Amino acid sequence: MHPRFAERLVMADAYEETVLLHDRVQARLEDALGEHRRQRTDYDDLLVRHETTSLALATAEDAVRTQRQDHRRETARLNALVEEEQDARRRDRTAFDVQLDQARAEHEQQLQARQEEEARLREELRTQESRIQSLRGLLEDSAAEATSLRLERDRLSMDSARLREDLVGLQVELAAAEAGQDTHVEDGMLAPALLTVGQVLDRHPAPQDNGENAGRPQVVQGANPLDGGISKPVSPSAAAQPERDPTVTTRSENIAQWTAKPFWQLNYTSPDTGKLDPANAQIVTGMVTLDMRVSSPTAVPWTDPVMAYSSVRFDYTGRAAGKHKGTVFTEARVELVMSLKDPSVDQSARHILDAQQLPERTFPSWAGKTVPGSTEPLHRRINKTKQDENRDKSIRECREVWGDYSGTPLECDEYPFASTYEGSTKGDNRFSVRLIDGGDNGRGGLLIQKVYEENRILDGDPFYVKINP
Known part of the structure; x- marks a missing residue:
């Protein structure tokens, strides 16, 4: 082949390859352009979403700022309230401490006065007991002498009654003898004897019964x-x-x-x-x-x-x-009677009445609880050790329910009483405790002791408790 044609053939082949390469590049360009358009579309969508998100973020940030401002204001308000509350509590605590100190001081004064009064009364009691012992000896001597004289008087009264009956019988016999003209009696003897017997009977009439003489008086004829x-x-x-x-x-x-x-x-x-x-x-x-x-x-x-x-x-x-x-x-039937209308023991009376009528509402509380004393008797317990055990358990129950009340005017009142076998240590939980005024509690205890002494309630003797409205 001619070299010139050969060169052209080579160029034709190169051209053909170039055209093919161009076609491939064109195809890739179109693919790239299509991809670019898609990415552009995605980019535009992304810009739109970004703008929307930016707006939402700005709105959220504004809301957060607003909430933070509100939170700061609310926090400041609450802090102010807390500070005021703490100030109020400090003031109340100070006032309470002052009142508590005053109550304790008054309690100490009352306790000291009570101890001094008890010492005075105890000394007075010893003096009175000494006088009572001496007077009791004199009374016993007087009673013995009175008994001896009474016995002698009764004996003489019986002797005089028998002698009077004999005189009355003699008077009747003399009267009958005089009326019948008894031949065995000398004339002139009956009338003076009858007169003498009558004068003796008239000078000494039959004694009247004075409630202590013990004779059998003559029965009037026809009486029963x-x-x-x-x-x-x-x-x-x-x-x-x-x-x-x-x-x-x-x-x-x-x-x-x-x-x-x-x-x-x-x-x-x-x-x-x-x-x-x-x-x-x-x-x-x-x-x-x-x-x-x-x-x-x-x-x-x-x-x-x-x-x-x-x-x-x-x-x-x-x-x-x-x-x-x-x-x-x-x-x-021995009864301890209290009244809700008596201001000196109204708290004690209310506690007892609640324990008797509403026992489940008293402490310790349990379903089906009953407390004796109204229809079921209480029984006195003289043992001081057992009484103290009852009081100790009742005080522990009061502290478990109401906490530490020491230094206050309150005392733990218990029912049934510590001086009974039905007290808190009996083991059946049929008792009640309540914090009441100490003076009221003490006066209630004096009433209980008064009933014990006036009715000679010994250890184990029954008695009842009655609350009047």
């Missing part, structure tokens, strides 16, 4: 006599002496005489051993019964061997029962 008798079976304690009975335990009079004088007193005495012995209270128990008999000339006699009866108890317990020795009717 009533006989009364007292009997008394006795059960003394092993170390006690039997009691002395009245000299006369019967009374027989007609209805008019009983009506004119319906009261009849008999005195039974239980001798003591002469000294107070804690191991021997000299307890003597007995049953006094009344035997009644009624008779009439025109009716069938009537008899009631046990018309009335009552149990009695003698004891020498000492100071725990008030008077050192005394006698009580043991079947009498």
